[in-house]
Every structure is written in C-alpha cells, then in structure tokens.
Amino acid sequence: MDNNEKVFDIIQFTGDKTLYYGASINMPDILLSQGNYKKHTEVEIPLGHSRYGGPVVDLPPGITYPQGLRFAAQLDLSKFSPFDKTGLLPKSGQLIFFADILTDTGKVIYADIDNKDLVRHIKEHEDNFFSGMLVDEVFAGTETLSERFYEAEDEEEMEDANEDGMLWDYFAGSDKSKIFGIYTHCQLGQEEIEEISFSDKVVLLQVGENDFNDVGVFSVLISKSDLGNRIFDNCEFAWGQS
Template sequence: MDRTQKVFDIIRFTAGKTLFYGASIEMPQILLDTGNYTKHTDVNFPLGHSRYGGPIVDLPPGIEYPKGLFFAAQLDLSKFSPFDKSGLLPKSGQVLFFANIRNDTGKVFYVDTPNENLIRHIKEHDDDFFSGRLVDKIFADTEKLSERIREPEDDEMDYVNKDGKIWDHTAGSEKSKIFGMFTHCQYGQDEIEKIIFSDKILLLQVGENDFNDEGVFSVLIDKTDLQNKIFDNCEFAWGQS
C-alpha cells in the first residue's frame, strides 16, 4: 500500500476568541488595541476547562507547578475521548502539560480527578505561554500524508522527488489535534515518516490556528506508555520557521 494514502484518525480542536493574560503584566498597547486580549481577572470558566497556555492552572491536590517550566495546556479527557476511535485515551481525567520550548523539555501529568476537586492556581508571567486560550470545538477528523506533498513552484524544480512532487514542510501546521501525523517545519519527509510509522503517538499538537501566531507545539508518547497511562517519558518539540 502507498503509505501516503494511509488514513489517520485524529481529534481536532479549535480556539476560543479571547486571549487572557496575567493581570499584573503590562501589555503593549498595540496588542491591547486589537481587542483580543483581556486580563485573567476578567475571564470566567469552570475548573478543568480545556485550554492552552496562560496564567490560570487547575491542579489536582498534591501536584505542584513544576519549577523551570511553564504551563502549556490542560485537556479534559471526558470531552476528547468520545472522539477517540483508537480507544487509547483514558475516558476521563485531566492531562496537564508543562514545557520549556527553548530546550524541548517538559513534564506531563495525568490524573483522574473530578473537575470540582481541582485547585485553581495563578502564575502570572510574560514568558512563553504567557497568554491563554480556551478550547472551543472538539471533533473527529482524518488526514493523510499525501496532504503534505504538493506540486512544485517554478523555482523548486531542483528539489522535487522521484514523482516530481515537493514535500511541504509547513503543511499541517495550522492544525491543533490529538493523534495523527507529527508536524515540524524543519523535518524532511523521511524524518516525519520515521516518526509517524513508529510506535510513537502524537499526544498533542497545538498549531497556528489562533493558538500560536507562529510555531507548532507537539508532544509525543510511546503507544505502550499511553495504553498503560504512563506519561513520564513524553518527548517535546517546538517547530518554527
């Protein structure tokens, strides 16, 4: 079978409109003038609501905010698992992601704690992930490797493959999802295929569809670890052209 035609089932999600940031942070007026930013004290959402970045973190009892890392994402799996055709995700609980994108390190916590038992923490900062967005819509989707291969432009003819096509390094960067194909604009086709046809699973990709202006945040996990709910060995990547 042509591997470029393999269909991958994925769980897509989209971003809410509002960006919220730490109330004590002095935001540049040019950003405030867009009308998209608001102080975290002016937003209200339930404990455990899925989101990306920002100063508001809902932690389970007994878990502390990791030193040297920033809060990257929190997913309420009860909202995602109904769209999981693989059955690999836990049916309930929270997955929390903390990361340092400067050196591709991070930490993932999985806890099966009821949302009402989570404890809200506020950590304001002006570094990576300083602003947050809520997850809006969640839905099932599919993708194929062929979507990342395109016709060449006139000045790209020296780089075509044996079929006369071009590998599109940025294709897929707009998607935010669980599962499917790994995305990294600095990786070639062989490097990407080595990952997506291995036992590594894309646990999270947050792309450039309103969550990130530029860059793609990704977390990989071994399939066996995911099946056994072991989140200690995840791999982190930030790809930006």
C-alpha cells in the same frame, strides 16, 4: 498500502479566540489594540476546562506547579475521548502539560479526577505561554501524508520534485491543533517525519497556528505502550518554528 495514502484518525480542536493574560502584567498598547486580549480576571474559566497556556491552571490536590517549567495546556479528556477511534486515550480525567520550549523539556501530569475536585493555581508571568486561550470545539478528523506535498510550479522546483512532480511542504499541518496523526515540525524533512509518524510514537498533543499560536507548533510525543499503560514520564517535547 502506500504510506502517503494511509488515513490517520485524529482529534482536532479549536480556540475561542480570546487571549487572556495575568491581570498584573502591563501589556503593550499595540497588543491591547488588537482587541482580543483580556485580563484573566475578566474571563470566565470553568474549573478543568481545556485550555492552552496562560496564568490559570487547575491541578489535582497535592500537586504543585513544576519549577523551571511553564503551564502549556490542560485537556479535559471527557471532551476528547468520545472522538478517539484508537481507544488509546483515557476516557476521563485531566492531561496537564508543562514545558520549557527553549530546551524541549517538559512534564505531563495525568489524573483521573472530577473537575470539581481540581485546585486552581494562578501563576502570572511574561515568558512563553504567558497568554492563554480556552478550547472551543473538539471534533473528529482525518489526515494523510499526501497532504504534506504540493505541486511543483516551475522548472527549478521540478528539479527537486518526486516522480509525481510533488514537493515536500515543510509547513503543511502547522495550522492544526490535534491529538494523534502525523507529526509536524517545520525543520524536519519527509524522511524524518515519516520515521516518527509510522513508529510506536503518537502525537499526544499538537497545538498549531489555527487559533492558538501566531507562529510555531507545540508538540508532545508519547509511545503507544506508555499511553496504554498510563505512563507519562517519557514524553518528548518540541517547539517547531522557522
């Protein structure tokens, strides 16, 4: 089968549009005037609810907030695993992500724990991931590499087009937030994206520009063998932004 037509099953998710931030932070009026920013104390955040960024993180008992990293995301796998056609994800528990996007480093914590047993931590800051958004809807989807191309529109573009008159779109896929599927990074070309997407690596998390990020895509990769064995120490972290 042509790689461009291979269908990838993915798990997509969207945000609830409300951005919350640390209650003690003095937010600029220009941001507050947009109307979708609220202090974290004004937002109902259920224990263990899936979310992206912000000052509120729910950790397993005995686990501390990693030094030098910022809370990036928390996934309640009981809401995601019903849409997992690969069978790779744990059926229950929490995946919790911390990262430093300036160095492309991070940490992933997995705990098969009931939400009610999590311990809430509040860490207000003004760095990357300072604001948070709750995950709203989770659903199954598909994608193909052919969606990463667009048709050349003039003679100049035709000079760089492939034999079908199509050009690689470096920004295609950036509007999705998902698990699995084709890797997304606007600074990588077709060959680099294909090498990753058709390897043993899978997208454990991609948070894109559909609701969560104004610009940029946060991604975490893991090998299929590590995911199957519940080993999260070797994940790769990346922030892609033009």
